[in-house]
Amino acid sequence: MTDLLVASRNQKKLAELRRVLDDAGVSGLRLLSLDDVEEFPEAPETGATFEENALAKARDAYAASGLAAVADDSGLAVDALNGMPGVLSARWAGAHGDDVANLELLLGQLRDVPDDRRGASFVSACALVSSAGETVVRGEWSGHIAHAPRGDGGFGYDPIFVPIGSDRSAGELSPAEKDAASHRGRALGLLLPALRAST
Template sequence: MSVIDVPVVLATHNAHKVDELRRILGPHLDGLELRAYDGPEPIEDGDTFAANALIKARAAAAHTGLASIADDSGISVEALDGAPGIFSARYAGTRDSADNVALVLEKLSGIPEGQRAAEFTCAAAAVLPDGREHVVTAVWPGSVLEAPTGGGGFGYDPIFRPEGLDVSAAQLTAVEKDAISHRTQAFTALIPWLRATLLQD
């Protein structure tokens, strides 16, 4: 293992996501130094979560010359034919989480509890300056509540009830959420590849 930690850029300007990923990845980063990204944001015009994650990671790697990681994530609702999906962050056209949540609830108005299945998806991508790439996709199943509940989390967390639980994701503590979330699953599966690839040199 290198005496000096190998820098890895986290390709996001989302402060909530930065905080969450630092919590999630902290125990797994031995030998790596996670750095914030302040470069330009690329156009996310991919048609899958994995494609958009790679677009962001490639842009950060190209801008910094360093290994970069990124993710693309969102919620897909069965009764809405998989929407918002990759458009989760801008579903209502405002990039405001409250507006996005309100629109999902409006579209699900009248849909009974048993037909409100949904899942969070996270695609985590790593891109190295030499062109090597790796992507891991994870899913967190659950359902959509009829109204926002809880003050924690962010995004769609207040209306997402994880499978097997009777509370929303926004009612979980950070530790509880980090133990089971889609983002945790994806990044904890990605980091071993990144560490093995970067630290073998």
């Protein structure tokens, strides 16, 4: 069994990666979170892109623990806001990880934006850093922003993001439905060959 450090304390991200690995038949990996290893100084997310932030987090985790490390940086890119909140998605309203405040601020900013200009994409960059080298991949999930939150599944902006071809928000999808289509699911799928090689 090979330990893989997921450079996050978000248990939902850990569970999502576990489901993707299980569905792909990848065994032999034991997932650890940052809560499972000795604490180390985490560099602030100062990258201009999702890829830069994901790679910096994975490099930090690998250097501190010596374990193969995977990290993701993800967020919402809204067309009418020129791709924002982007890398600032988790702290759009100021405090990091205040999902409700972030949602309310974004909906307020789009209050007068018509339906045909409410396009958006979830973006996820995933990075794997190990003794074998570095791999960075990107997944995108396109849709539009609803006028009000719907559903209590998922996290972050899921309740206001309606994927193309769906009449339900990401917050109304089952975990399996979300994994099959989501930005992080797509990015993790692209990362699978490197993850298999690390076992």
